[in-house]
Amino acid sequence: MITRMSSLFLRTLREDPADAEVPSHKLLVRAGYVRRVAPGGYSWLPLGMRVLRNIEAIVREEMDAMGAQEIQFPALLPREPYEATNRWTEYGPNLFRLKDRKGGDYLLGPTHEELFTLTVKGEYTSYKDYPVTLYQIQTKYRDEARPRAGILRGREFLMKDSYSFDLDDEGLEASYQAHRAAYIRIFDRLGLQYVVVKATSGAMGGSASEEFLAEAPTGEDTFVRSTGSDYAANVEAVVTPAPPAIPLAGLPEAQVHHTPDTPTIETLVDFLNAAGLGRTFTAADTLKNVLVKTRMPGATEWELLAIGLPGDREVDVKRLEAALSPAEFAMLEESDFARHPFLVKGYIGPKALLDNGVRYLVDPRVVEGTAWVTGADKVDHHVIDLVAGRDFTPxxxxxxxxxxxxxxxxxxxxxxxAARGIEIGHIFQLGRKYADAFSLDALGKDGKPVRVTMGSYGIGVSRLVAVIAEQSHDERGIIWPRNVSPYDVHLAVAGKDETQKAAAEKLAAELSAAGLDVLFDDRAASPGVKFADAELIGVPTIVVVGRGLANGVIEVKDRRTGERQDVPVDEVVPTLLGLVRG
RNA sequence: CGGGCUGUGGCGCAGCUUGGUAGCGCAUUCGCUUUGGGAGCGAAGGGUCGCAGGUUCAAAUCCUGUCAGCCCGACCA
Structure with a gap:
């Protein structure tokens, strides 16, 4: 197949678009792959379509190969199923809702759990039907508060979502592992650098959940990884290793000290170190007690919760949220302190908390035998050597x-x-939440109904276009991996010389006949323009018919390394076939 | 939702302080020259200056209101 640039619907831009910040956004717009039409909404131009379709094809191949079956739902959905799972309201403002002419409520699907569940329920009734995995590659809609970074985070995007239906937990685990393996194959084929991190199950109520994060400094998600193994996790999912407990015998007695004007950790540490106690304190020796209030879903009453953590660390709101989920939490207001006089702001200690029945949870580093400087529940007083497991038990x-x-x-x-990444896939053991909502049962061998258990698995297909560009570019443009490149070779004529043009025409025809997709720059532009466009567009192999032709050679350039080799004219086709087919 | 910034040909921007015929670069069209790294010269087309109201003889420019967009944060299966 030959695409001539003289007729290709493409206009490259010399300057970065004003609204673009991240490299993928700048380059995809400059190279003419996408154009913005609305905040978070992009149109795909011919080059962009080809890359998107290539990625889609890889995803589809691997999903089919693992035995998943493709179906497709409408993007425009009725309200009722989402009412049944409460998501019509729970999804909040991120859900695009609309009305038809009769006033009926509709939504644009943000994900399709409900529809998949209902569809399986409608067709399958026997245990013999299971397990089954269905998927679709569908446009999804989310009314993001702030779309950004071009197609990395839009309000309309293409997503592969699949759902497994199993009769028992072992089956779900197997379906989950099959998806995990398929995702690894997909992302490997796409040439991505990524990590699989443990994620929190969150409000979806599932057990196991992992995210696939493509590494990119511009990524929105922070994750951590070990320097010594392939351990990687979302910050929310990191489990703090507890140090060994210390024997209580022989530890010094707790002592209350007058510590005037020390409402903060910093002032306290400074005071103690100036007090001549014969040792040096750091913020990590202090135990900071932070008060929040929590409320279970559906409850009306807030409950006090105290969190004790080393004074050198802040509370991570996201981690706290994940730890408390599904309960919500809020910081204490002045009125809350007023209502509980035993809470002496700045000097809260474990004793008052425990004496007054406030639930008190501590950081895992606060193990038995550790001694702390903490509040003495009295203005301007702190206690030193308060030992966990002896003087207080959280x-x-x-x-x-x-x-x-x-x-x-x-x-x-x-x-x-710490590293940053972009979420490209998420696999999730949903469990029976949706099966429960719709009473999805299979009739078992014994004639009794078995509640089906589900997994849900997503890949951001359109986002992958940007993620690949994000990971694979240089200052001149994009560098596509072969598997997703819009074309196999980019063929340019460097001069206007008729023999060069004729040779290029012939070569284009031969390459096409050999089964390669050729982007043929047959324009009357100057060589500089053609080279710059070729590098911007990012086809991995650039072939130049130019001055070398007089000596019987054609130049073959590697986009990534910049290496060029002169290849005799009659060896060009086999050489390129070798490169492309690898 | 909080903070910051910006709306002027297809794209990137200047002009606004101090009101007076709307300008530059890129892109586009034509002619001549040029042809291995975003060419040169000459000519041309293309903009109700986000929108509404006000002040004024006169508003891109001043005033009021409004809408939209972008960036940071919050939020985010």
């Missing part, structure tokens, strides 16, 4: 403290380092 531990680069890895393999 109600449990909680993962609420921030995770920092340099912290020990949970698997003991090394220390953690």
């Amino acid at each position: 109600d449990g531990t909680i993962e609420a403290a921030e995770v920092r680069a340099g912290d020990p890895a949970p698997d003991g393999s090394g220390i953690l380092e």
Whole structure:
């Protein structure tokens, strides 16, 4: 197949679009792959379509290969199924809702759990029908509060979502693992650099969940990984390793000290170190007690919760949220302090909390035998050497403290380092939430109904176009991996010389006949323009018919390395076939 | 939702302080020259200056209102 640039619907831009920040956005617009039509809405131009279709094909191949079957739902959906799962309201403002002419409520699907569940329920009734996995590659809609970074985060995007239906937990686990393996094949074929991180199950109520994150400095998600193993996790999912307990025998007695004007950790540490106690304190020796209030879904009453963590660490709101889920939480207001006089702001200690029945959870580093400087529940007073397990016993531990680069890895393999990534896939053991909502049962061998258990698995297909560009570009343009490149070779004529043009025409025809997709720059532009466009567009192999032709050679250039080799005219086709077919 | 910024040919921008015929670069069209790294010269087409109201003899420019967009944060299967 030959596409002539003289007629290709393409206009490249010399300047970056004003609204673009990240490299993929700039380059995809400049090279003419996409154009913005609305915030978070992009049109795909011919070059972009080809890349998108290539990625889609790889996803489809691997999904089919693992035995998933493709179907497709409408993007425009009725309200009722989403009412049944409560998501019509629970999904919140991110759901695009609309009305038809009769006033009926509709939505644009953000994901399709409901429809898949109902569809399986409508067709299958026997245990013999299971397991089954269905998928679709569909446009999804989410009314993102702030779309950004071009097609990396739009309000309309192409997503592959699949759902597994199994009769028992073992089956679900197998379906989950099959997806995990398929995702690894897909992302490997796409040439991506990515990690699989443990994710929190969140509000969906499932058990196991992992995210596939493509590494990119412009990524929105922060994750950590170990320097000593392939351990990687979302910050929310990091489990703090607890140090060994210390024997209580021989530990110094707790002492209350007058510590005037020390409402903050910093002022307290400074005061103690100036007090001549014969040792040096750091913020990590203090136990900071943070008060929040929590409320279970559906409950009306807020409940107090105290969190004790080393004074050198802040509470990570996302980690706290994940730890408390599904309960919601809020910071205490002045009125809450007023209502509970035993809470002495700045000097809250474990004693008052426990004496007054406030649930008290501590950081896992607060193990038995550790001694702390903490509040004495009295203005301007702190207690030193308050020992966990001797002077106070918390109600449990909680993962609420921030995770920092340099912290020990949970698997003991090394220390953690922070990195950023873009979520490209998410696999999830949903369990029976949706099956319960729609009473999806299979009739078992014994004639009794068995509740089906589900998994849901997503890949951001259109996002992958941007992610690949994000990971594979240089200052001149995009560098596509062969598997997704819009064309196999980019053929340019460098001069206007008729023999060069004729040779290029002949070569284009031969390459096409050999089964390659050729982007043929037959324009009357100057060589500089053609080279610049070729590098911007990013086809991995660039072939130049130019001055070398007089010596019987044609230039073959590698887009990534910039290496060029002169190949005798009659060897060009086999050489390129070798390169492309690898 | 909070903070910051911006709306002027297809794209990127200047002009606004100090009101007076709307300008530059890229792109596009034509002619001549040029042809291995985004060419040169000459000519041309293309803009109700986001929208509404106001002030004024006169508004891209001043005033009021409004809408939209972008960036940071919050949010985010």
